[in-house]
Amino acid sequence: MLKINNLSSRYAQVKVLNKVTLKVKEGEILGLLGRNGAGKSTLLKSIMGLVEVVSGSISLDENILSEQQAHNIPKYGIGYVPQGRRLFPELMVEENLKMGLLVRDSSTDVLDWVLSLFPLLKSRMKQKSGTLSGGEQQMVATARALCLQPKYLLMDEPSEGLMPSMTETILETVEKLKTENVGILLVEQKIEGTLRVSDRIVFMENGSISEESDPQKLAENPESLMKYVGVKARY
Amino acid sequence: MSTWLNDNGPLLFLALLDGTVTAFVLALIALGLSLVFGVMRIVNVAHGELFMLGAVLSWFAFDLTNDPLWGFLTALVLAPVIVGSIAIFSDRFILRKISYHPESTIVATIGLLYVIQQLTLMFFGPEVRPVEAPFYFRIQFPWFGYSGYKLLVAGMSALCLSGVWLLMKRSKLGLYMRATQQDIEIAKTFGVPTQKIYASVFALGGGLAALAGVLVVPIRQADHLMGLEPLLLSFIVVIIGGLGSIRGTIVAAFIIGISDGIISVFYEPTLAKMLATLLVAMVLVLKPGGLYGEDQA
Amino acid sequence: MRKNSLNHSLLFQGGILMLLFLLQFILPTYHHSSVSKIMLLASYAIGYNFLLGYTGLMSLGHAMFFSSGMYSMGLGIYYLELSPLNGVIFSASFSLMVSLIFGLFALRTSGVSFLIVTLMFGQTFYLSILYFNEFTFGHDGFSLAKYLGSFVIFGKEYLFSNPDIRYNFALLLLTSYLLITTFILLSPVGRILIAIRENESRTQLLGYNVFYYKLFALVLSGTFSGVAGAMHGLLFSYIGTTFAEIHHSISPLLWTLLGGAGTVIGPLFGTGIMYYLIDFISEITKNYLLVVGIVLILMIIWFPLGIMGSVRRKWLKWLP
Amino acid sequence: MDHEEEKNASDVTRRSLLGTSAVLAGAGIVGSQLVDPVAKTAFAAGSDEPIRIGFQAHRTGIGTVYGKWYERTTNAAAKYINSIGGIAGRPVEIITEDDGTDPKRGADVVEKLATQHKVDFVYGTLFSHVVMGSAPRAGELKIPYFVVSEGYHVASGKLNRYVFQPCITDVRSQITAVSSWIFGNLGKNVTIIYPDYAFGYDHRDYASAAAAKSGGKIVAKIPIPMTEKSFTRYFIKIPQNTDVIYHVMVGPGVLTFVREMGEHFGSSHPKLFGFIDSLEGVNITSPGLGFLDGSYFWEAMPRYADGYDTIGSRFYRNAVGVNDSGASKSDPKDVSTYSHMFGCWETLFAIKEAVEQSGYKSKKDYGTLIETIEGFSFFNEGIAHPQGSKFFRGETHQGYGQQFVSQVKNGKLNVIHRTSISDGMYEPETDYRKQSL
């Protein structure tokens, strides 16, 4: 279980998260919704140790991650798919994936498994990742995180800037991972897809959790969506 | 044309030969600076002093063993290790404390330059020390003779360059270094101990400078002031070549080595240095990001 | 509010200048002369800081400006038999021209590339002084002492080497540099320069052609350095390549960073401290550079903003 | 040759002869005090206020090796002078400040010595650009400034009336003296390789002048920048018809220079004549110097004791702590700058002579002191002047002595020729005595 307990954190001098408490179980998909600037990305970065934690804690099973240095956190099995993909642009696709494999010394079987999820990448292995198209880059970013055999995967707007068909591929992957018992914390803009794949939905506003709900209820009662995300869902 | 070649052929040949040797030596000295510059994005002004330390340690080894070959081999192993340790120490207790801030780093490494230079003067003395080459032979061309060891240095330098290239492209450490260079934050999220990577890069940079010092000292001698000139030249090579690009470093070293060789054979030397310096400046003015660097908008 | 800052800083700088003025009556001979020299070198550093501190461009070629001022003045007096006053005016226009031409090229680059381009141009200039040694007297340099006559102020005759003349001319130079920079910095132009240092691309997006302002800062900085060089030559009568070497470019960088880049008065403190640090320590040990090195490292760890930069952050917020 | 020059020249010959005889007699102004050194160790009562001599030393920077030996020599001379009763009965105190081998700092040091340490005289510096930077300040401060630099800057009239170079021959005179020997003994077609800065230009210009006089020819002039680390590309510019390579390489590159010259030429090469400045502080048996075997060097004072064995030079060698092959007695690997540092020893004695003869008591006597020195015409060989007698010209403030030519054989420098003072004389170009004090 990935537990976030009463977490406050800050960037430079500005406080960005305020007493956030959240749990994600293994094999559970948690959708995190909220407006730009609500603190969703910061929450993911806090888990990865990239943002200074002021108070509260983050723990995985019995390990307290918030006491660890950033580079040790992925070793517990936490994969991160950052916003904007952020591949190592001068590295080949192969090398980007290797970065994932090296985290927990994964075997080549893992690579085979990951490539079976994204067969297109097989033909791109020797290409510099910065020259790939947006959709291909997103595949690499996801594949790179999967290469460390994550127990939990943190995904920050994986569909950003992608064509609908590509978004679909990503969501399918998410659903496939659920069957492999991977817990996923999904930050998304595309509401419908998020509602479709998530087990639970959490809304954030101004650095805090403002409401928790489940997708069915939201579908029946879309006011929260309007309030926190500012869109009308088409139900 | 052919009479010109007849008259100047030997000159041209020598200029190319000498320029090539200079280029290889320069590339080796600049390589460490380039790595540090590329991965850590800081300018290590003390780089020339680390090169000087390598040369001086080589003299100590030579003096101690009193045997060119054994001294050379000892220095080849010890100098990079000692200088690398000094680099790690500096990284831990100086650079990390100022958070690798670019301007502060320049001041701090100038301070380090003074400290290293003065300590060397204290322990080593002001004299210029010769070191005998481990292997020595002379090659006779029809028009003039040339040092075999110099060609050997060029060869060993090429070997070191390929070694570093392999390290960067094929090893885990190299992969981590390149990843850190491109996105330090994301590198952390893939388990890269970036602090240690920084320390290793700084140590590797220092070690390479020291290695260059050991290789070069039999053709140049050692003294405590020898660090400034290679520092300036490496600077130029690194910037012209483009941030952290090994290929750029080598190409730039050749441009500078060969152009210096040719210009100074055919012109008055001080004029030649003036022209060469101006040429380099103009390359940068026309291509501000360096030959292989990201172009600055 | 700017007026506030202006008043405060004029009071503060006025106080320091008044102190320097009064000091000349009590300082022992050696320190009297040292302070004259510090004021001259600090003027150079103030010129340097105008570029580094207010537009964020770090140069390693300012010795070129300093020595172009110094040599144009000295050679002008030697060959063209200019009067000292005309010599200084000549040097000001010469260094202005040098920095303008240089700026048009070098400002195409920025950051570390700018650093290297300045270094290269500086070295080219240094080498050209050596190359044209029959005209410039090369590495040895030359002394102006013989060619400088006396001059009359209020009916009294003075030599340039007169300690009081030296002290007060240096003080005059320092005062004018401090006043000019303060007024520029607190004027609309200064506001733009500071904006360029803080965020160049944003300044561009406020509708300012950043290049022209950078060029202005560079030319002013170069001319200030050049006139400081000319005054150095005039008052201390030696002109030599040591003032064109890279070390002489590194010095104002260190003085400025030590004193606080981006503070008008900082370079004066930086220069004074470095000068006396070397002076005192070299008496105790011949390894004074070791101590200087350690001090530099510790200073930058403890006061990353330089002395006056830290003072401004903590206490004197209005400091320009 | 006009009448005046003729008179000068004959004067010199007479004096140098006198000097040579003085070697044998051990007599002379200073020599007489050596008869019983112990008798005068007690300083005259009431005048134990020391004579303070400021020493401007190259402790750091490119002149450090010279600076170290200048300091050793100076301290040895001061110690000896104090042991024989000091200067005019007053002890000598040396106050040393580092000039960093930099003209800027040099001027500051002169000022600091004069106004802070309140020394009576400033003395000691070697590198000519430091002299150029410092001398104006000495002139302004009106403090006598004795340099040990061998530059032609004093005698050329570039400096001022307060600057003296009494006990080391200037480079113009050295070149004039040995050039005629080169053209006469080694060959007529000479290629000259020299550093591309002031010191080198003196060689280029005065060697050319000497060539014209002695029927020789300079076939090529090859300047090398001071910062050069590799020289291979310059050797290819040496013309085929060169009989003699005349080389002056001051600076750290010398060993490389010699070794690369060897690599370039192999076994058949022109004769070599060099100025020992290149090898000052360097062991002749250093690796790579084998190529120099059989080549010739100018020396101002022979490094090896057997090259010039006089009472004075033996005493001096002992006092400074140098062994018979020119290295430190305490560390045989530490080779001295023997052809220059005697200047420090001798200059201190020149100061002693000047003070004692002028009756100098304090700074207000500077005028008399300067006029007294300007009245000097020679210094006698002896313990005070171990390099040999000197002819001194009051109008140029410059001293002139004999020079040596040595040949490298079996890793050792052997003196094969000694010039007379007159060989190095030239027309004076200035008269400092006309300047006001």
Added chain:
Amino acid sequence: MAPVKLLGTQGLTRQYGGLIAVNDVDFNLYEDRIHAIIGPNGAGKTTLVSMICGRTPSSSGRINFKGKDITRLSSAKRVQAGIVYTFQVTSIFGNLSCFENVALSAQRTLREQPEGRASLEKWGMVSEIEIEKAVSKYLLKVGLEGIESQIASTLPYGHQKLLEVAMGLAAGPELLILDEPTQGLAESEIDNLIQLIRDISKSVNVLLIEHNMEVVFNLAEHVTVMDNGSILAEGTPSEIENNPAVQDSYLGN
């Protein structure tokens, strides 16, 4: 009266490596109405306006403003021509006071307007008093009066955004581009901002890039929808609201 065209792009494209951020866009903007661009993150909105204001060079295509081709003008020249951009993430001068921030922007406009010259006219300089007056005016306009001496980075986030708007206004725009002005603001702050934008639009043409549909439908008179670097749809807010293609792109299918 037919609307007057203020700005137009033809075939504007921007490519980063293998990514095409903006693909062959023809975008037109007419005077006297609030125009909004909407679209999901990564749709290319910011890249498009960055090319319009000259922050980002275009890979190909042309831009016209008031009938003149401005494709090759520097960003500074475009600001002088009247295209003013305020940043998505605040890009104020954090180390300077609020006064300095607005003054920087105001002084250029004043210099170009004769009434600002007052006594220093012959120097081509602006009197500090005029600048102070202008700064007060703009700070008052965005509701930040009295914070002149505060260091900008110490302001709350919402106020920094308002300061940014004040700087934009002080630059004397003919076209003010607001890039996600409501991002990170609280509900109450958003309401104030809507009022402010409406007020501004009386004298200045406003181009709004916004995520918040409420804000867009509340303010905009014309809406352009972008997705995947291209224009997906254009029209009035109600047309857009009922466009199924837009619904798809925005909410996923």
